[in-house]
Amino acid sequence: xxxxxxxxxxxxxxxxxxxxxxxxxxxxxxxxxxxxxxxxxxxxxxxxxxxxxxxxxxxxxxxxxxxxxxxxxxxxxxxxxxxxxxxxxxxxxxxxxxxxxxxxxxxxxxxxxxxxxxxxxxxxxxxxxxxxxxxxxxxxxxxxxxxxxxxxxxxxxxxxxxxxxxxxxxxxxxxxxxxxxxxxxxxxxxxxxxxx
Amino acid sequence: xxxxxxxxxxxxxxxxxxxxxxxxxxxxxxxxxxxxxxxxxxxxxxxxxxxxxxxxxxxxxxxxxxxxxxxxxxxxxxxxxxxxxxxxxxxxxxxxxxxxxxxxxxxxxxxxxxxxxxxxxxxxxxxxxxxxxxxxxxxxxxxxxxxxxxxxxxxxxxxxxxxxxxxxxxxxxxxxxxxxxxxxxxxxxxxxxxxx
DNA sequence: ATGTAACGAGACACCGTGACTTGTAAAGCC
DNA sequence: GGCTTTACAAGTCACGGTGTCTCGTTACAT
Numbered sequence: 001x002x003x004x005x006x007x008x009x010x011x012x013x014x015x016x017x018x019x020x021x022x023x024x025x026x027x028x029x030x031x032x033x034x035x036x037x038x039x040x041x042x043x044x045x046x047x048x049x050x051x052x053x054x055x056x057x058x059x060x061x062x063x064x065x066x067x068x069x070x071x072x073x074x075x076x077x078x079x080x081x082x083x084x085x086x087x088x089x090x091x092x093x094x095x096x097x098x099x100x101x102x103x104x105x106x107x108x109x110x111x112x113x114x115x116x117x118x119x120x121x122x123x124x125x126x127x128x129x130x131x132x133x134x135x136x137x138x139x140x141x142x143x144x145x146x147x148x149x150x151x152x153x154x155x156x157x158x159x160x161x162x163x164x165x166x167x168x169x170x171x172x173x174x175x176x177x178x179x180x181x182x183x184x185x186x187x188x189x190x191x192x193x194x195x196x
Numbered sequence: 197x198x199x200x201x202x203x204x205x206x207x208x209x210x211x212x213x214x215x216x217x218x219x220x221x222x223x224x225x226x227x228x229x230x231x232x233x234x235x236x237x238x239x240x241x242x243x244x245x246x247x248x249x250x251x252x253x254x255x256x257x258x259x260x261x262x263x264x265x266x267x268x269x270x271x272x273x274x275x276x277x278x279x280x281x282x283x284x285x286x287x288x289x290x291x292x293x294x295x296x297x298x299x300x301x302x303x304x305x306x307x308x309x310x311x312x313x314x315x316x317x318x319x320x321x322x323x324x325x326x327x328x329x330x331x332x333x334x335x336x337x338x339x340x341x342x343x344x345x346x347x348x349x350x351x352x353x354x355x356x357x358x359x360x361x362x363x364x365x366x367x368x369x370x371x372x373x374x375x376x377x378x379x380x381x382x383x384x385x386x387x388x389x390x391x392x
Numbered sequence: 393a394t395g396t397a398a399c400g401a402g403a404c405a406c407c408g409t410g411a412c413t414t415g416t417a418a419a420g421c422c
Numbered sequence: 423g424g425c426t427t428t429a430c431a432a433g434t435c436a437c438g439g440t441g442t443c444t445c446g447t448t449a450c451a452t
Binding site for chain 4: 014015016042045
């Protein structure tokens with residue numbers, strides 16, 4: 001996630017990276033995004049808010065988007081698949097509820113949207129961003145596979161429709177992203193197969 | 197779409213607005229977005245490419261996003277519902293095919309994505325953008341209503357899943373947005389009801 | 393103690409913003 | 423025809439963020 005050589009081989013010469021500066025930068029970015037929106041956040045602003053030299057930001061992250069992607073990674077890390085309980089549909093409901101809750105929590109959706117927009121003109125950022133998305137997609141796919149193996153269309157398309165509906169609502173705010181959405185999605189998924 | 201008083205009551209005093217300047221601005225914005233991506237397009241660049249004074253842009257559009265939204269409106273205007281042929285599923289296939297083809301054509305998706313990101317910090321832009329999206333949603337909803345009235349979940353959610361899948365693929369480019377998607381979507385819709 | 397690299401702070405040239413000014417062009421009104 | 427009004431191309435200006443650079447300082451290993 002960082003540029004030079006991320007904790008590889010334990011480079012032991014010179015002053016070590018300040019973890020408190022790293023934290024302050026990620027926290028400053030997050031709180032600025034909540035207050036002003038992703039588009040209005042600047043690296044200069046992040047550095048000042050974090051009480052850090054601007055070069056310290058540039059040393060570890062090439063762009064604003066990279067900072068946010070790392071912050072997002074930390075938040076998303078806690079969102080894994082539950083241990084199978086034997087009732088895969090209940091596990092799926094649990095996973096969707098938690099996913100939707102996380103995505104709906106400011107500033108997650110706005111940040112991801114902004115990073116996506118920035119990615120169009122930034123190949124490196126785009127690679128990292130797509131790895132993040134692919135991780136999310138794979139989790140849902142696994143959860144669906146546990147519910148059955150006989151779907152009317154490819155599982156990838158099912159994943160696209162579920163996460164797509166979530167995104168579409170986050171972008172346009174014309175419907176809830178929460179338990180109500182989970183309930184409707186489960187009804188749809190039930191209609192699409194998931195027989196085992 | 198324009199600020200001062202859009203062709204209202206036919207204001208007839210003073211030099212009339214130059215339509216060639218308007219065209220040049222919209223065309224310049226579009227071609228710059230194709231070449232450099234939405235995020236890299238500047239009002240200064242648009243004005244220079246169009247061979248127009250910068251003030252001429254600011255006089256009619258408050259922001260870069262507003263320029264693009266007007267350009268998008270022109271493109272999207274040609275994308276209406278087909279005359280009902282008596283086979284609503286065929287009409288739906290036709291509509292989806294044309295919708296997906298338009299959305300996948302550069303720079304449409306990138307521009308809409310960028311405008312959405314800009315909208316977070318711009319209430320006026322957000323209003324206009326949401327009106328545009330609402331129009332698209334209403335069209336699909338109507339097409340779906342013609343296919344049946346007995347769906348397993350609310351029609352709005354169905355719309356979200358269809359357009360959501362399209363958007364999600366456009367954002368992440370992990371799957372096609374074209375006839376292949378139409379085919380899978382139709383299979384799903386068939387499973388969800390659409391009985392009349 | 394010495395070497396190395398990260399740190400906070402700040403300077404710098406560059407670019408886009410958005411408001412402004414200038415002189416000119418195109419319309420309706422008298 | 424002259425007058426008024428508004429749009430036009432071109433150019434200016436102060437402002438703020440970018441990304442690079444240089445300072446002097448600080449933390450850790452040898």
